[in-house]
Amino acid sequence: MKPTGPHGARPNHAHLPQRMGVRVAGSGSSLPARRVTNADLEKVMETSDEWIVQRTGIRERRIHDHAAGESASLLATESVREALADARLAPTDLDLIVVATMTADSPTPSVSCVVAHRLGCGPVGAIDLNAACSGFVCSMNVVHGLLMSGAYRNAAVVGADCITRYMDFSTYGRGTSVLFGDAASAVILRVTDDASKGLLAQAMHSDGGGSRHLFIPSRAEHFPPGAEFEERKLNKVQMNGQAVFKFAVSTFPKLIEETLDKAGLTPEQVDHYVCHQSNMRILDAARERFGLSPEKLHVNIDRYGNTVAASVPLIFDELRRAGRVHDGHKVMFLAFGAGLTWASSLWQV
Numbered sequence: 001m002k003p004t005g006p007h008g009a010r011p012n013h014a015h016l017p018q019r020m021g022v023r024v025a026g027s028g029s030s031l032p033a034r035r036v037t038n039a040d041l042e043k044v045m046e047t048s049d050e051w052i053v054q055r056t057g058i059r060e061r062r063i064h065d066h067a068a069g070e071s072a073s074l075l076a077t078e079s080v081r082e083a084l085a086d087a088r089l090a091p092t093d094l095d096l097i098v099v100a101t102m103t104a105d106s107p108t109p110s111v112s113c114v115v116a117h118r119l120g121c122g123p124v125g126a127i128d129l130n131a132a133c134s135g136f137v138c139s140m141n142v143v144h145g146l147l148m149s150g151a152y153r154n155a156a157v158v159g160a161d162c163i164t165r166y167m168d169f170s171t172y173g174r175g176t177s178v179l180f181g182d183a184a185s186a187v188i189l190r191v192t193d194d195a196s197k198g199l200l201a202q203a204m205h206s207d208g209g210g211s212r213h214l215f216i217p218s219r220a221e222h223f224p225p226g227a228e229f230e231e232r233k234l235n236k237v238q239m240n241g242q243a244v245f246k247f248a249v250s251t252f253p254k255l256i257e258e259t260l261d262k263a264g265l266t267p268e269q270v271d272h273y274v275c276h277q278s279n280m281r282i283l284d285a286a287r288e289r290f291g292l293s294p295e296k297l298h299v300n301i302d303r304y305g306n307t308v309a310a311s312v313p314l315i316f317d318e319l320r321r322a323g324r325v326h327d328g329h330k331v332m333f334l335a336f337g338a339g340l341t342w343a344s345s346l347w348q349v
């Protein structure tokens with residue numbers, strides 16, 4: 001039986017190491033089997049590979065097969081399974097699971113509870129966090145704080161979304177639906193006595209006034225003033241692409257600057273910029289602004305599109321598996337999205 005404190009809780013600080021940090025012990029990802037190329041989209045809507053590649057950099061994406069049981073919770077479960085194997089931990093070693101998602105299978109249970117149950121984690125702490133595409137980056141900040149408090153030792157942090165559920169794959173919805181794909185990806189974070197590892201700086205911001213540029217209405221009253229109600233728009237992502245583009249292009253460099261300032265670092269001192277993949281042109285603008293090489297600011301949008309909360313961990317997992325993230329590297333996670341929200345998390349790994 002686990003020891004309990006005066007109020008029945010575990011004594012959080014009883015076994016805290018003198019010096020402590022948080023390390024990334026493992027990572028893993030899960031993608032739907034179905035690949036949908038731009039040529040496939042040409043068959044169902046008026047679009048072209050040329051238009052999509054030129055405006056976004058996307059060539060293909062994965063789309064979940066609901067009939068085959070693929071969902072955010074299934075992909076999240078498989079990503080945590082892979083991350084645990086990478087960390088050489090058992091499901092019962094976890095004491096916290098945080099899933100960043102805006103596309104839970106249903107309003108309740110949470111995706112994290114489903115993941116915990118499917119993996120056999122026992123009575124682990126399980127919460128979902130919704131900050132749209134910024135969700136994983138916010139979760140890294142939140143979980144770092146919880147681990148450093150001494151309340152938990154081993155956590156899974158997951159980004160999982162099946163956003164294509166909310167897309168209109170017709171000519172009418174082409175301005176939005178060609179951009180997105182489905183995925184889940186996870187990291188395992190562990191308390192360590194190496195105090196050099198963990199968060200160096202972070203930022204989390206929002207502007208609810210910008211929600212009218214990116215939202216999913218499920219009832220007539222969810223349409224913001226001035227937005228035209230149409231039955232076919234219900235339960236589909238509504239996006240003002242140009243407004244979101246402007247927001248992203250101006251916010252991204254400011255977010256990088258703010259985070260570098262807080263950490264007292266120059267752009268070159270960060271080894272990897274792991275950025276939300278929403279549009280190649282937005283990533284190129286950030287690269288140019290800070291003079292970053294493709295080796296520092298990575299791109300996989302061509303293969304997966306925008307996978308919402310899974311986007312940042314997916315590219316981080318690729319980098320780790322390719323052996324490109326080394327001990328002591330400084331890694332800046334960055335994202336922006338609906339809400340509007342934008343967030344950073346700068347780690348020494």
Ligand SMILES: CC(C)(COP(=O)(O)OP(=O)(O)OC[C@H]1O[C@@H](n2cnc3c(N)ncnc32)[C@H](O)[C@@H]1OP(=O)(O)O)[C@@H](O)C(=O)NCCC(=O)NCCS
Binds near residue numbers: 051178248337
């Ligand atoms: C969506 C986005 C790619 C559109 O690019 P754009 O250059 O702004 O294009 P516009 O919306 O002005 O559309 C230009 C034309 O292309 C057409 N078009 C839109 N989608 C199209 C598609 N998939 N295929 C072909 N034509 C398309 C439009 O109908 C429009 O035609 P018109 O001039 O005859 O009216 C771009 O605005 C963008 O990336 N925005 C940011 C989105 C984002 O990152 N969202 C997620 C945030 S987490």
